[in-house]
Amino acid sequence: MxxxxxPAPEAAAAGPQLGAGGAAAxxxxxxxxxxxxxxxxxxxxxxxxxxxxxxAYVRVVATGRELSWLAFEVAMPILSxxxxxxxxEALGAPPRYTGFVLLGGAMTAYWMNVLWAMASQFYWxxxxxxxxxxxxxxxxxxALLLGMASGGIFMSTSRAASTxxxxxxxxxxxxxxxxxxxxxxxxxxxxxxxxxxxxxxxSLFLMYGRExxxxxxxxxxxxxxxxxxxxxxxxxxxxxALGASVIPLTLGLDAMRQLMFGAPDIAFLPVGWELLGLTxxxxxxxxxxxxxxxxxxxxxxxxxxxxxxxx
Amino acid sequence: xxxQLSIDVQSVSRKYVSKKGQEFWALRDASLQVxxxxxxxxxxxxxxxKTTLIKILSTLLLPTSGTARVAGFDVVREGxxxxxxxxxxxxxxxxxxxxxxxxxxxxxxxxxxxLPSKVAMERIDELxxxxxxxxxxxxxxxxxxxxxxxxxxxxxxxxxxxxxxxLDEPTLGLDxxxxxxxxxxxxxxxxxxxxxxxxxxxxxxxxxxxxxxxxAIIEGGRILACxxxxxxxxxxxxxxxxxxxxxxxxxDASRLAQLPGVLRLVPDRGQNGxxxxxxxxxxxxxxxxxxxxxxxxxxxxxxxxxxxxTLEDVFMRMVGRRLTDGNGQATSS
Numbered sequence: 001m002x003x004x005x006x007p008a009p010e011a012a013a014a015g016p017q018l019g020a021g022g023a024a025a026x027x028x029x030x031x032x033x034x035x036x037x038x039x040x041x042x043x044x045x046x047x048x049x050x051x052x053x054x055x056a057y058v059r060v061v062a063t064g065r066e067l068s069w070l071a072f073e074v075a076m077p078i079l080s081x082x083x084x085x086x087x088x089e090a091l092g093a094p095p096r097y098t099g100f101v102l103l104g105g106a107m108t109a110y111w112m113n114v115l116w117a118m119a120s121q122f123y124w125x126x127x128x129x130x131x132x133x134x135x136x137x138x139x140x141x142x143a144l145l146l147g148m149a150s151g152g153i154f155m156s157t158s159r160a161a162s163t164x165x166x167x168x169x170x171x172x173x174x175x176x177x178x179x180x181x182x183x184x185x186x187x188x189x190x191x192x193x194x195x196x197x198x199x200x201x202x203s204l205f206l207m208y209g210r211e212x213x214x215x216x217x218x219x220x221x222x223x224x225x226x227x228x229x230x231x232x233x234x235x236x237x238x239x240x241a242l243g244a245s246v247i248p249l250t251l252g253l254d255a256m257r258q259l260m261f262g263a264p265d266i267a268f269l270p271v272g273w274e275l276l277g278l279t280x281x282x283x284x285x286x287x288x289x290x291x292x293x294x295x296x297x298x299x300x301x302x303x304x305x306x307x308x309x310x311x
Numbered sequence: 312x313x314x315q316l317s318i319d320v321q322s323v324s325r326k327y328v329s330k331k332g333q334e335f336w337a338l339r340d341a342s343l344q345v346x347x348x349x350x351x352x353x354x355x356x357x358x359x360x361k362t363t364l365i366k367i368l369s370t371l372l373l374p375t376s377g378t379a380r381v382a383g384f385d386v387v388r389e390g391x392x393x394x395x396x397x398x399x400x401x402x403x404x405x406x407x408x409x410x411x412x413x414x415x416x417x418x419x420x421x422x423x424x425x426l427p428s429k430v431a432m433e434r435i436d437e438l439x440x441x442x443x444x445x446x447x448x449x450x451x452x453x454x455x456x457x458x459x460x461x462x463x464x465x466x467x468x469x470x471x472x473x474x475x476x477x478l479d480e481p482t483l484g485l486d487x488x489x490x491x492x493x494x495x496x497x498x499x500x501x502x503x504x505x506x507x508x509x510x511x512x513x514x515x516x517x518x519x520x521x522x523x524x525x526x527a528i529i530e531g532g533r534i535l536a537c538x539x540x541x542x543x544x545x546x547x548x549x550x551x552x553x554x555x556x557x558x559x560x561x562x563d564a565s566r567l568a569q570l571p572g573v574l575r576l577v578p579d580r581g582q583n584g585x586x587x588x589x590x591x592x593x594x595x596x597x598x599x600x601x602x603x604x605x606x607x608x609x610x611x612x613x614x615x616x617x618x619x620x621t622l623e624d625v626f627m628r629m630v631g632r633r634l635t636d637g638n639g640q641a642t643s644s
Contacts, residue, residue, distance in 0.1 A: 032315040032347050033383035034474060036392055047425035054422030057415070058408050065410055130407065132371050133467075137423035138394040144423075301373045304327055304366075 044140075051139030055147025059117070059155045073109060074162040078170065081105035081163075084230045085171055095174065096261040097231075102167040103256060104229035107249055109159040110194055111223060113152045115216040118198030121148055122206040131206075132306050141293055145202060149195040176262035182271065183259040189278035190252025196285035197248060203292035207299060223247055232257065232266035241268045248285075251277045316380070317475055317508035318345035318368060323377030325363050325532075337363040339532040340377070345508055345525075350501055352519040352526030353512040354622065356630075360532040361512035362401075365477045368510065369399050382474050397475045398424075400468035402483025406460040409453025413444055413463055416452050417470060424471035431470065438466035441496050458489050465493055469500065478511045482518060494522055516622045526622075530630045540622060547620035547628065550574060551592040556614040557605060560586035570604055572597025577627045585613065591628060 421431035
């Protein structure tokens with residue numbers, strides 16, 4: 001079957017042929033230049049705060065609208081913790097071990113959130129076509145990640161607090177708080193470092209696609225072990241615990257256990273060192289997250305990875 | 312007074328490389344100029360390069376070579392500024408978070424553009440009215456029908472009152488009435504907001520014809536022609552367009568394409584045994600030859616129409632196949 005007549009060369013080569021009636025042929029159009037001043041620092045801050053608040057809002061709203069999490073994300077950690085509680089009781093471990101386990105069980109909410117709702121989020125949003133909507137807007141991508149993180153912290157805190165309160169009542173946990181301010185500081189620094197790690201992961205997972213996404217699965221359980229969610233991490237030995245400290249929950253849990261249960265004998269490191277370590281991790285992960293985000297965005301635009309469609 | 316260019320694309324090419332190292336050129340040396348205030352259409356089949364061009368212009372994709380400016384800003388070097396003046400609606404795109412209501416969802420996207428909440432809410436109310444979503448304002452997105460979601464996506468594109476709006480197949484999959492409402496709003500918006508520009512991609516000929524001040528026909532990553540719909544159709548004035556619906560489908564269309572006076576024949580793939588054959592003829596004299604040949608073939612003529620040329624005919628003449636028929640192939644003398 002013969003093919004159709006090819007486009008006329010002049011048509012194929014046709015560059016811009018301006019306007020009906022060719023009015024523009026007489027007067028060559030000039031590039032439009034909209035008067036668009038650089039945003040001031042305040043305007044930029046306001047734009048990004050609005051974007052972060054909006055992105056956080058999704059998760060805050062989800063906490064109140066989908067109450068099914070109460071069954072899965074409060075009951076399940078308590079059940080997991082219960083197994084360890086009864087093992088410790090059977091072995092005659094000191095009562096504070098019940099508290100250690102429960103604290104670890106509560107903190108699983110944050111680790112799960114970082115893995116599944118931070119690290120994998122950009123990848124999922126790319127799959128669903130939402131990512132390009134983010135990248136089309138003038139708001140900074142960091143603002144979106146910070147919004148995602150703060151919403152995630154709210155969401156996870158409601159889960160962790162529910163687990164902690166319910167578990168404390170069920171198992172009769174007794175707290176011997178050494179210092180509330182330091183305990184709160186340890187908690188805040190743990191979350192800061194952890195969510196900065198989540199921000200870093202979100203860029204890496206997007207860059208490396210589905211293979212990296214499977215890392216969420218691969219990382220979940222081993223980190224429970226390596227970070228000592230259900231036992232003092234010192235039991236792993238100094239060097240293993242030190243290696244595991246790249247996950248902020250290792251140092252954070254150890255510091256919080258020392259500060260909330262008055263247990264210096266189980267310490268991996270003195271609290272001061274652990275707080276310093278968490279601060280360093282926060283800074284390092286934040287800087288790496290910014291760099292990874294910039295690299296990811298450039299790579300994604302260069303290789304067309306922001307979207308799924310080719311054409 | 313000279314017109315001002317809202318979009319200026321100069322020799323833009325875009326290459327993709329697959330994981331196996333295979334190269335695919337989605338755009339080849341494309342040049343295009345769109346004046347402020349225009350509704351400009353990109354017309355081409357799937358895979359022609361329309362979406363690639365829009366993604367480059369909306370800073371989502373880097374060109375492999377060439378330069379492009381939107382509202383005077385370079386899309387590579389001044390992406391931040393470009394993003395402050397544009398928005399985009401893609402047909403069939405994901406609508407956001409199912410757990411949010413329509414109003415919340417639109418508010419969410421307005422915040423990414425930095426709109427104060429009060430201003431955003433006023434616009435959201437207006438836009439929901441336009442697209443007929445007011446009574447669903449507090450319905451969760453995951454409870455909306457596909458059409459309603461698409462209406463919401465459409466409204467999202469106008470939230471930040473963009474200077475340049477990219478509409479990428481905005482009515483894809485929508486029913487006739489909804490499409491009509493959206494098209495009518497597009498026209499109204501441009502009228503009410505002088506200086507705003509819309510770049511529309513579509514493979515619906517009627518939509519392009521109805522809406523666009525000018526349009527470019529794009530195929531295989533190349534821009535084949537660029538003019539007003541009327542001027543493009545005028546290029547067909549030297550031809551007679553004849554459409555014949557037959558039953559059963561002809562077995563050998565190439566013979567019918569070789570008849571005297573036939574410039575081109577584009578058969579469709581046929582449905583339920585029926586087939587639409589579209590001829591480009593040199594003059595009316597060839598009509599009789601065509602009918603005679605069909606009768607000799609023993610097919611029954613169900614409908615015969617000597618038609619005014621449409622954009623589809625222009626497309627078929629340039630590309631050699633129907634816009635909507637990825638596999639259709641033309642035959643010619």
